[in-house]
Amino acid sequence: METNTQVKRTPFYNKHVEAHAKILPFAGYEMPITYSGVIEEHECVRQRAGLFDVSHMGEFILRGPHALDLIQKTTSNDASKLIDGKVQYSCFPNRQGGIVDDLLVYRIKEDQYMLVVNASNIEKDWNWLKENDEWNVEMEDISERTALLALQGPKAVDILKKLTQTDVASMAYYTFERGSLNDTPNVLISATGYTGAGGFELYFDQSQASKIWDAIMEAGNEFGLQPAGLAARDTLRLEMGFCLYGNDINDNTSPIEAGLGWITKFTKEFINKDALLNQKTEGVKQKLVAFELVDKGVPRKDYLIYNSEGSEIGIVTSGTMSPSTKKAIGMGYVLSEYSKLESDIYVAVRDKKLKAVVVKLPFYKQPA
Amino acid sequence: MTMNFPEELLYTKDHEWVKIEGDTATIGITEFAQSELGDIVFIEVDTVGETIEAEAIFGTVEAVKTVSDLFMPVSGEILEFNSDLENAPETVNEDPYGKGWMVKVKLSDSSNRNGLLSAADYKELIGQ
Numbered sequence A: 001m002e003t004n005t006q007v008k009r010t011p012f013y014n015k016h017v018e019a020h021a022k023i024l025p026f027a028g029y030e031m032p033i034t035y036s037g038v039i040e041e042h043e044c045v046r047q048r049a050g051l052f053d054v055s056h057m058g059e060f061i062l063r064g065p066h067a068l069d070l071i072q073k074t075t076s077n078d079a080s081k082l083i084d085g086k087v088q089y090s091c092f093p094n095r096q097g098g099i100v101d102d103l104l105v106y107r108i109k110e111d112q113y114m115l116v117v118n119a120s121n122i123e124k125d126w127n128w129l130k131e132n133d134e135w136n137v138e139m140e141d142i143s144e145r146t147a148l149l150a151l152q153g154p155k156a157v158d159i160l161k162k163l164t165q166t167d168v169a170s171m172a173y174y175t176f177e178r179g180s181l182n183d184t185p186n187v188l189i190s191a192t193g194y195t196g197a198g199g200f201e202l203y204f205d206q207s208q209a210s211k212i213w214d215a216i217m218e219a220g221n222e223f224g225l226q227p228a229g230l231a232a233r234d235t236l237r238l239e240m241g242f243c244l245y246g247n248d249i250n251d252n253t254s255p256i257e258a259g260l261g262w263i264t265k266f267t268k269e270f271i272n273k274d275a276l277l278n279q280k281t282e283g284v285k286q287k288l289v290a291f292e293l294v295d296k297g298v299p300r301k302d303y304l305i306y307n308s309e310g311s312e313i314g315i316v317t318s319g320t321m322s323p324s325t326k327k328a329i330g331m332g333y334v335l336s337e338y339s340k341l342e343s344d345i346y347v348a349v350r351d352k353k354l355k356a357v358v359v360k361l362p363f364y365k366q367p368a
Numbered sequence B: 001m002t003m004n005f006p007e008e009l010l011y012t013k014d015h016e017w018v019k020i021e022g023d024t025a026t027i028g029i030t031e032f033a034q035s036e037l038g039d040i041v042f043i044e045v046d047t048v049g050e051t052i053e054a055e056a057i058f059g060t061v062e063a064v065k066t067v068s069d070l071f072m073p074v075s076g077e078i079l080e081f082n083s084d085l086e087n088a089p090e091t092v093n094e095d096p097y098g099k100g101w102m103v104k105v106k107l108s109d110s111s112n113r114n115g116l117l118s119a120a121d122y123k124e125l126i127g128q
Helices: A014-019 A038-047 A067-074 A120-129 A158-163 A204-224 A230-240 A273-282 B029-036 B119-127
Strands: A022-026 A029-034 A050-053 A056-064 A086-091 A101-109 A110-119 A139-142 A146-152 A176-179 A186-188 A199-205 A286-293 A304-306 A312-321 A328-335 A344-349 A352-360 B016-021 B024-029 B040-042 B057-063 B069-070 B076-081 B103-107
Touching: A014 A022, A014 A086, A014 A204, A029 A230, A050 A204, A050 A230, A056 A067, A056 A120, A067 A110, A067 A120, A101 A120, A110 A120, A110 A273, A110 B029, A146 A158, A146 A204, A158 A176, A158 A204, A186 A204, A199 A204, A230 A312, A286 A344, A312 A344, A328 A344, A328 B040, B024 B029
Parallel strands: none
Antiparallel strands: A022 A029, A050 A146, A056 A110, A056 A139, A086 A101, A101 A110, A146 A199, A176 A186, A186 A199, A286 A328, A286 A352, A304 A312, A304 A344, A312 A328, A344 A352, B016 B024, B024 B103, B040 B057, B057 B069, B076 B103
16 A cells, blocks of 8 residues: 655646646645635536536455455445446445445446445555455555546536547446547446536546546537546535535444434344444434534534534534525534424524524525 | 735734725635635624724624635724625725725724735735
8 A cells, every 4th residue: 555645646747737726635635625716616516517627536456256245344335236337335334333434336247346435544444455355355546547537517428429429428327438538448437426516537547647638628619628636526415415435424423323224234144243233223413414504604613513502513514605595504413303404503604603594405406 | 826915004914904084994805815715705894883993803704615704904983884784795806906995994092003004015915
């Protein structure tokens, strides 16, 4: 595994510099945070399309007759349901009731899977898999040589259609195909994303990075495509209520508390299954909720949450001003008795307690 | 991209600007500050009528990704908050030295300009 702590660059670094991006270290990589401005990029993705460099993400290939056994043991969702070309959202539960990481599981073919993990957790996840591998599964970390672009937004299909023979318009959400892109063969085209705006994630060899970036930007020009940074990626995912590891889920939050019961399948065996099943049956003390501020202000990670009597009942895990709804939105853990829709809660912002109300996700519905 | 720092203003290390005219001062944040904050979505100043010492907090500015306190460049009484910013906080991004001004202050008798920076000194501070 990579152990040097020097900040790394993705193969698109020069493209970000040329585009005058604001570049900051994130999860060990110098990443583009914004280009033209977070609100403009956010709206561009919702209305047209945006191109995100997310090459910092980690990718592991697992091969062999026991690859599925290792995935089934370590992840909460049921990967045996996958067929070739299908993707599944999942998480690695730890043995203390928390989450090691959340991930995507791709079934490439029988006995071959790709796991896509968070950049900040690559080493932790790798070690977790190794530690729990009783079958000596063949594992390969292809993170360093894999470029990953997310082309997101309602115009993503039109843009991609110009560059590939693959019938991208017919691809269902959470499916993938291998195809050529421009003149680059063997691109993994995945109908996934983290924005709720529709679109694709494209995995390919990093040697092709520069020409694929240019080809997509050129093809997208007539549709108003712009590069978009991690700041817009965060506001877009939060409007959908998608969890961010390190904020909304971490080593101490359980998938049941986080509302990830839908990816926790008790019909199979996996690490910490019994404790999580017990949580599901007995109920949990705290739950992740979505809320909107009624009073003026902006909620932020780590602000405390109170009830109307002034007792502390929880903590904010993500918050922002929603560019799409212009409302101050957030997610946070509260004692379960306050997790019902329309519950009044109070977020402490500096010296004030601002009124907020528990709402249903998503905060914003992308028009079809 | 070159940033603008008008010569007639004074600046603070906290990235505010101040324009002193007689015994009143107009205060805002610099172009560098708005650029670092990114899209500004809310400005909270509920200190109108209060007398606040130099370097103390008179309000906060919320951007999409971050929040920052606003510090008094000089001691004085907050006379007025720019109420146009309530519905159009993005004005601070668009015109930080003009329509994006934040408060007007009546200078305290004890107020002095010690510690305020010239445009040239401020530019040096931020490496421009």
